């Protein structure tokens with residue numbers, strides 16, 4: 001074997017040993033809090049990916065969407081057919097109308113359903129899509145939300161998406177991923193696309 005190949009083999013083995021040791025160390029069985037934040041595209045996509053993964057293993061999942069998109073949601077069309085309950089805002093958010101009370105009422109109605117998901121051990125995973133904004137804008141009571149997440153059933157995992165997560169959400173999360181905006185087609189003038197963006 002050449003020197004180069006031998007070096008590579010030793011390095012790979014060392015890497016494998018480290019990974020194996022890490023896997024051996026991770027023995028705890030419990031649900032996690034996964035926070036997907038940052039300004040890049042892919043947060044909700046990733047959250048729905050986890051929900052699909054669970055449903056694919058015949059686990060039950062539930063979704064609460066805290067911002068009503070302008071468009072229908074492809075994942076909702078698919079997942080509702082597979083028995084995943086969705087709680088979605090009846091009214092849109094209205095940074096436009098500047099009606100803070102209406103926004104708080106809309107956020108609260110979704111939260112009341114989300115809270116039930118978080119108290120129900122039948123759900124293996126609960127997606128709280130765009131929750132970060134509700135805390136950032138103080139539309140929901142921070143401590144109540146944190147408590148409901150912390151006190152969820154032990155086997156349940158929670159996925160939280162949205163930009164600008166407050167520090168407390170990062171603190172209670174077991175896994176935090178920050179998606180970086182390197183570039184986005186929208187900025188080059190490409191319209192949002194059905195099936196890709198929603």
Ligand code: ATP
Pocket residue numbers: 039040041042043044045046161162163181183184186187192196197198
């Ligand atoms: P997605 O739903 O595609 O995973 P996301 O959840 O990461 O996106 P949001 O902040 O929730 O991003 O924005 C939702 C919509 O805005 C999507 O249509 C998405 O394509 C678009 N979007 C996301 N990131 C950017 C960006 N950096 N610039 C412009 N548009 C974006």
Ligand code: MG
Pocket residue numbers: 043044045130161162
């Ligand atoms: Mg999103």
